[in-house]
Amino acid sequence: MLEDLGRSVTDDDLARAVRRGREGAERAFGILYDRHTPRAYQTAWRILGGSRADVEDAVQETWVRAIASLDTRVSGGDFGSWLRSIAAHVAIDIVRKQRRLDFDANVDVALDENDDAAVRLDLETAIASLPNGYRTVLVLHDIEGFTHEEIGERLQIAAGTSKAQLFKARRAVRARLSPRIEETT
């Protein structure tokens, strides 16, 4: 049935097929995976700073958690947003386990002195090059749309800390995006 309907099957239909666990569940999962993994992968990629092994672990764990909690998912909601939220959670967990989140460090946001002053980093690279604490808050707030309260809850920091991190993160991104020559004049 799923193969006949192809891309027109809704996410809810596919999720129900996966949840039933009978014949066709794996096929339904394959369609869901193909639809939503690229965005979840991108979310994890940004939070984890492009560490491929960590990102792949995060996406795999994201799907395991998602399939395990299909029963509690509200039917009719945006499956992709729900999955990306899980991916963000998982990625944050990975960063925290590796003790890579340091919100107290006074990180130098300037580019390395040896960098080519005329080189302007693209935004994606600039974000990836941020310290973990800055990058995580910036990605969650400015790209994934989380509030400071939500970020604070997930990162176990105060909302004010999240705001301060975002402020510094934005400044750091600007420093990376602007040519050095502008900074020095």
Added chain:
Amino acid sequence: MIDNEDRPFDENEWTAEECARFAALSAHRIPPAELKRRTVRVLRERGYFGRRTPSTGLVVGGLVAAAAVFAAGAAVGYSAAERKPVPATTIPVSFAANRGAAPIDSIPQPAPATRHVVWY
């Protein structure tokens, strides 16, 4: 609020140009194909796809094998039932002959009683 007239932008907010650059960021990143196989394998190992019904070929093969075994058993049963019994008339004759011979050969006959008469 701090007067930032000498600054080109409000440090706490993105400019329109910066917002446009954020909006232009790709929302997708193609994962390696191996990741899908790996994820499916893990989910299968954890039993999420473990309740699959057997394939049609396996079911048909099983039914054919069961039918063959049944047919073979039925054929053996029928052949056993159809086998003709030994004619009843022949049995008593042989038994009778044997029955007569057996006691003579195997059971010792008691000696006839002897009467001794003494005449005075």
